[in-house]
Amino acid sequence: MKAIVYSSTLPEKIQLSEIQLPGIGENEVRVRLVAAALNHRDEWCRQGLYPGLKDGVILGSDGAGVVDAIGANVDSNLLGKEVIINPALHWGDNQKAQSKEFKIIGMPDHGTLAEFVQVPSDRIHPKPEHLSWEEAAAVPLGGVTAYRTVVYQGKVVAGEKVLVTGFGGGVAQFAVQFALALGAEVYVSSSSQAKIDKAIGMGVTAGFDYKDENWTEEALTLTGGFDLIIDSAMGNTLSQLIKAARPGGKIVLYGATKGNPGVLDARKVFWNQIQIIGTTMGSDQDFANMLALVNASKIIPIVDQIFPLEDAVLAFDKMKAGLQLGKIVVKID
Structure with missing residues (x-):
């Protein structure tokens, strides 16, 4: 599959590559991504300013798409569902603060700037019906x-x-x-x-x-x-x-x-x-409550510009310049 990966040896530090995902875990889902969105952490990774950087990791934390494969322990009713992804892993049981194991997909785990992403099945939520794919992709981390x-x-x-x-x-x-x-x-x-x-x-x-x-x-x-x-x-x-x-x-x-x-x-x-x-990011409860507010109040994210996956470097450059108003989105499908 096509993906944008971190590469410390290249001048641009990122490149469009062909990547093979590992076999799907028994509690995971695979999402065919339609759109992804950039966050400042993606550009910080590109600049080498984020901890735990590893070459070959797919960047991106925000994404929306369709569940197209499931692990052995996952409810088959999730197949074909339109979803957005909670990019946080291992927040823990304490609502007041994240655990020591807390991390975000997109570094050091593979992220959403790709044709597919695999995440634990409890990381997906129904896509808000009032949002386009690009708007939905803009919600998770910032929201x-x-x-x-x-x-x-x-x-x-x-x-x-x-x-x-x-x-x-x-x-x-x-x-x-x-x-x-x-x-x-x-x-x-x-x-x-x-x-x-x-x-x-x-x-x-x-x-x-x-x-x-x-x-x-x-x-x-x-x-x-x-x-x-x-x-x-x-x-x-x-x-x-x-x-x-x-x-x-x-x-x-x-x-x-x-x-x-x-x-x-x-x-x-x-x-x-x-x-x-x-404060930083948010717990699983925060994510669920955030989506409830987005749905109830029909919140629509501001999308600044949409780039094709092949032009991800241009998208990152715009993020670096800081001139955007709202979210920069990458169209995958």
Whole structure:
């Protein structure tokens, strides 16, 4: 089968290859993929910035397709079902945090940028009927991360003022849609006016240019401070977020693309009783709850661009440039 694999010896670090999957396990299903979607972790793998890299591994964590083969212990009724894939393996029994064995398909296990993928049968869920194949493929990793961030960790409540920073990426756009669906008053930040305008068109109240050194003052004047802030940058911007949070507010961090903060206003944190919470991915329960919200509220992911499998390098290059609004999707079938 055709697949996009990691190859550390090549200039592009990825290549389209012919791969033979191993025999299907007795508790596994094989999914004929129709579409897959990129996440930042795929590009980080390409750049050699992800742990446990192995040459020849098929990249990709998000995917949607049709079950076309099953293991000996799997219900035969699953054959032919249209599904999306939960890419998380071995979260464990603790809803509060993942186990030491937790990992995500796409590295070091084969992923979804291929014609087929084999996963344990409990990793598949019915494809939301209101979504196209490309939209469905865009849901899993970004959707569950955003759900856990906004709902489980953020405990968003209708009427709260919520800020989602860096609007445009996959998780951020889901966070906005989930918070809106649950009745929050949502704001965004971005350095792109076009992305801010897109968010306002989705129902967001207002947006702020985070490159403007006075954006926090503008936000405080407009809102009085945020009850919940969702962020994946951290770095020295954390001090701005602490300033923008109202007393008793929460800041939930699902990434640190700008690295560790150089300065932390600890007095403002404890005096204003601000909660700073870390989160990543999500449990099996989070995934099921996320899909329920997607179905109930008819959430539709923003798809930025669709590439054929043969043009995966171009898709990765666009991810690296960071210019996308929403998810970058690879059409398999």
